[in-house]
Amino acid sequence: xxxxxxxxxxxxxxxxxxxxxxxxxxxxxxxxxxxxxxxxxxxxxxxxxxxxxxxxxxxxxxxxxxxxxxx
Numbered sequence: 001x002x003x004x005x006x007x008x009x010x011x012x013x014x015x016x017x018x019x020x021x022x023x024x025x026x027x028x029x030x031x032x033x034x035x036x037x038x039x040x041x042x043x044x045x046x047x048x049x050x051x052x053x054x055x056x057x058x059x060x061x062x063x064x065x066x067x068x069x070x071x
Contacts, residue, residue: 017046034070041069 016026020042025031036042045062047054063069 018042020045035068037069 016023018039019033020036021031021033037045048059048062050059053059
């Protein structure tokens with residue numbers, strides 16, 4: 001049973017990363033999606049430019065933490 005829950009939450013978090021949303025954005029009914037700049041760029045924003053390091057927790061996200069790309 002624990003494996004099913006783990007798969008569910010992992011899938012939900014991947015979906016949130018691909019849409020560039022937080023959990024609160026997901027629960028909100030008036031989320032406009034202005035920070036969603038495409039699946040690939042959203043993924044690169046969180047995990048970095050080097051695909052070899054995506055599974056290794058090193059480095060930092062892209063950007064400065066104050067200004068984000070919007071549509």
